[in-house]
Each structure stands twice: as C-alpha cells, then as structure tokens.
Amino acid sequence: MRRIDFDITTPSSSYSVLISERLEEFSDALLSFLRGRKALILCDPGSSTAGLETVQSILNSGCIEHAVHVLEGGEKAKSLASLESVLHALIEGRFSRNDLIINLGGGVVGDLGGFAAAIFMRGIGYINIPTTLLSMIDSSIGGKTGIDHFGIKNMLGAFHQPRLVVCAYDLIRSLPEREKLSGFGEVLKYYCLSASPSIGNAIEYRRIDPELIGECCAIKLHYVSEDIADHGKRRLLNLGHTFGHAFEASSGFLLSHGEAVALGLAAAARFGERIGVTDSGVADKIEELISLLGMSSDFSKYSASAFAFLHHDKKSDSGSIEMAFIKSFGQPLLRRVPIEQAVRFLSDLRK
Numbered sequence: 336m337r338r339i340d341f342d343i344t345t346p347s348s349s350y351s352v353l354i355s356e357r358l359e360e361f362s363d364a365l366l367s368f369l370r371g372r373k374a375l376i377l378c379d380p381g382s383s384t385a386g387l388e389t390v391q392s393i394l395n396s397g398c399i400e401h402a403v404h405v406l407e408g409g410e411k412a413k414s415l416a417s418l419e420s421v422l423h424a425l426i427e428g429r430f431s432r433n434d435l436i437i438n439l440g441g442g443v444v445g446d447l448g449g450f451a452a453a454i455f456m457r458g459i460g461y462i463n464i465p466t467t468l469l470s471m472i473d474s475s476i477g478g479k480t481g482i483d484h485f486g487i488k489n490m491l492g493a494f495h496q497p498r499l500v501v502c503a504y505d506l507i508r509s510l511p512e513r514e515k516l517s518g519f520g521e522v523l524k525y526y527c528l529s530a531s532p533s534i535g536n537a538i539e540y541r542r543i544d545p546e547l548i549g550e551c552c553a554i555k556l557h558y559v560s561e562d563i564a565d566h567g568k569r570r571l572l573n574l575g576h577t578f579g580h581a582f583e584a585s586s587g588f589l590l591s592h593g594e595a596v597a598l599g600l601a602a603a604a605r606f607g608e609r610i611g612v613t614d615s616g617v618a619d620k621i622e623e624l625i626s627l628l629g630m631s632s633d634f635s636k637y638s639a640s641a642f643a644f645l646h647h648d649k650k651s652d653s654g655s656i657e658m659a660f661i662k663s664f665g666q667p668l669l670r671r672v673p674i675e676q677a678v679r680f681l682s683d684l685r686k
C-alpha cells in the first residue's frame with residue numbers, strides 16, 4: 336500500500352487528507368469518525384456505481400446507521416432544488432447536529448453536500464470521499480462549498496471545512512475518459528502554478544496515479560492552509576477560473592468544469608501577454624500542453640456570451656476584477672484589471 340497523509344489546520348478546524356489505492360484501507364479512519372453518529376451518504380449515479388457498495392459495507396461492519404440520497408448526475412445538481420432535497424432527507428431522517436454527511440462523488444456532490452452540511456442546523460460535519468480526478472486533487476479540499484444560481488457558478492455558498500477527506504485511487508478507474516481529461520484541466524493549473532517536472536510528465540503521458548494526486552493536493556494545501564478565507568494567497572488558485580467560469584456558464588454547462596478551466600488558462604495567458612504581465616511564449620506552451628491532452632484550447636467560440644458573466648464574478652468590484660496570471664511557469668501573480676479591458680479582449684476574438 337502506498338499511502339500519503341496530509342494534515343490541514345485552519346483557525347476553526349483541522350482535518351486529514353488521506354490518499355491511497357483502495358477505499359477499504361480507510362475503513363478504520365472512517366469508522367473512528369462515525370461511531371455513535373448517523374450518516375447520510377450523498378452520491379450520484381456515476382459515483383454510486385464506483386463506490387457505494389464499499390462505503391455501505393464499511394459502515395455496516397461498524398454498525399453505523401445510514402441512509403443514501405442519490406442526486407442527478409452533473410452540474411445541474413448544484414441547484415437550490417437539489418439542496419432542498421438533501422435538507423429534506425436530513426429532516427425526514429431525523430438527523431441531528433452530531434450526525435454527518437458523507438459526500439461520495441465528484442465536485443458537484445462535494446460542493447452541494449458541503450453546503451447542505453454548512454447550513455443544516457447551523458452546521459454539521461461532513462466527510463469527502465472524492466470519486467473523480469478533479470475532486471481528489473482540488474474540490475474536496477479547502478472547504479469551499481456551494482451551488483449555482485441564476486445560471487451563475489457558485490453564486491450561493493459558504494466556507495465549511497470537511498472533517499476528513501479520503502482519496503481512494505481505485506475509485507477513478509470507472510471514470511469516463513472525458514471526466515479524466517476534465518480533471519487534467521486542474522492538473523494543468525497546478526503545472527502552471529508550480530512548474531513541477533513530474534506534473535508536466537503526467538500531462539505529457541496522461542498518467543494518473545496516487546503520486547500525481549498527492550503532489551496536486553500538496554500544492555492546493557500550500558495555498559489554502561495559510562489563507563482559508565480566500566483573502567490573499569489562495570486567490571492564486573483562481574488561475575484560469577475567471578475566464579473559465581464565464582466560458583462554462585456561457586456554454587450552458589455543456590463544457591465540463593475542467594474543459595472550461597483549460598480554455599480559461601489559455602485565455603488568461605493570451606490576455607496576460609496582451610497586457611504585459613505574462614512572458615511571451617507562455618500562451619503557446621499552454622496551448623501545446625492542452626493539445627497534448629487531446630483537449631481544445633480554442634476559446635473564441637465561447638467568448639461571445641462570456642463577458643456578461645465577468646460582471647457577476649465574485650472577484651469583481653467597482654468596474655474592475657482581480658485575476659490570477661502567471662508571469663512564467665511557477666511564477667503566479669494577482670492583478671486587478673478593468674472589466675472593460677477583459678471584455679474588449681474577449682470581443683476582439685469575435686471579429
């Protein structure tokens with residue numbers, strides 16, 4: 336067994352992120368949190384096929400009372416209606432403040448379940464068992480929870496940290512190829528932030544293994560642990576996301592999150608080169624890496640309707656927006672730019 340453990344301490348909590356090959360290896364860790372509590376397992380059709388039976392057999396082995404709530408698959412589940420359905424399941428199942436939600440799934444299940452945990456009875460605990468590459472390396476850590484609203488990404492939400500995160504590498508074996516690639520959108524972000532040769536190599540060979548997951552988690556924890564409330568350093572993790580979220584929403588969520596982030600990284604690099612914050616040649620290299628992954632870096636077709644979403648971005652304020660860029664690989668920076676300048680960049684692409 337190769338196992339990587341991280342501990343994350345925030346002003347309000349501390350928790351472990353455990354990474355290994357098989358879910359069964361975390362049986363003791365899970366049961367030690369669940370003894371004396373009830374659990375609501377949240378999942379969707381994809382994640383339940385991957386891991387529900389194993390999670391239930393672990394809980395049964397410890398005589399943990401539990402219920403299962405299955406959400407619809409994909410981004411549309413990050414809605415008020417789904418949130419309501421989860422809250423109803425908690426109320427109807429007579430869950431108490433001492434009980435826990437187990438999010439078995441990708442970023443959608445994790446974001447929604449974490450938000451339900453944040454607001455049910457003013458906050459209960461939750462455990463993340465991520466089942467997609469993207470959720471193992473990114474969304475399951477850091478406590479950003481929420482749902483989309485009015486077609487805008489993550490419009491409603493809360494910071495609420497999980498009690499435990501267990502990443503079992505074998506769960507992603509059943510992941511469809513498109514979802515694996517989507518996870519590589521965030522892997523590419525970590526490469527831009529770190530210039531790590533081993534992450535570069537994983538991108539080149541599309542290699543997914545526990546070491547890649549561990550290295551990406553370590554980078555995320557590096558940015559999150561010192562800035563849990565997203566006031567400074569953590570904002571560098573928004574690299575590729577300002578344009579990415581706008582492309583994702585303007586595609587009507589036909590683009591997956593990771594595909595949109597890959598496009599957003601390409602767009603941020605082109606925009607950065609135009610305004611002189613990014614070294615020339617960086618955008619070409621990012622586009623080359625995206626094409627090595629077999630993904631598209633042509634963001635021009637999404638630019639037409641994307642700019643409306645820039646105004647709704649949480650980093651926008653009084654006509655300007657804070658964006659993350661890289662000067663070169665491994666050298667991220669934040670820069671506030673007029674929204675009009677970003678809009679002009681996108682509209683020029685349409686000519």
Ligand SMILES: NC(=O)c1ccc[n+]([C@@H]2O[C@H](COP(=O)([O-])OP(=O)(O)OC[C@H]3O[C@@H](n4cnc5c(N)ncnc54)[C@H](O)[C@@H]3O)[C@@H](O)[C@H]2O)c1
Nearest residue numbers: 381385408409441442443466467469474479506509510592
């Ligand atoms: N909170 C954060 O910090 C953070 C960070 C990054 C992304 N996100 C959010 O994460 C979401 C995207 O997450 P995602 O890419 O994991 O997508 P997802 O949760 O929608 O999962 C993608 C698809 O894969 C299926 N699936 C999941 N696990 C499976 C498995 N093991 N085998 C087979 N099918 C499986 C699901 O049913 C779904 O259809 C977006 O909403 C994004 O905003 C949040």
